[in-house]
Amino acid sequence: MSAYFHQDWILDGGESSDTVRAFLAAEKSQLVIDCAQEIDDLLGEKLAEGEIERRLTSWGAQYRAGDTDADYRSWLIEIRDQIRASASS
Numbered sequence: 801m802s803a804y805f806h807q808d809w810i811l812d813g814g815e816s817s818d819t820v821r822a823f824l825a826a827e828k829s830q831l832v833i834d835c836a837q838e839i840d841d842l843l844g845e846k847l848a849e850g851e852i853e854r855r856l857t858s859w860g861a862q863y864r865a866g867d868t869d870a871d872y873r874s875w876l877i878e879i880r881d882q883i884r885a886s887a888s889s
Contacts, residue, residue, distance in 0.1 A: 803860075805861040821882075824883065824886045851869070
């Protein structure tokens with residue numbers, strides 16, 4: 801997260817999907833596959849409200865998805881789906 805969604809991530813692309821595309825272009829396939837699985841693992845945990853944002857922040861993410869865990873869940877699902885779509889093409 802910190803390598804792509806760092807404090808200046810918006811200057812590198814502007815949209816979250818642009819940042820994910822940069823990750824997909826630069827990283828090895830196993831890391832990409834692992835990332836999708838880690839998102840699934842995180843989404844599968846029963847976490848208190850606000851914990852997803854706290855977890856992502858502890859991983860170095862400087863992206864603000866919204867005010868609720870539902871906002872962060874939606875954002876992570878979009879990332880995961882973009883990764884899996886790229887991996888299957």
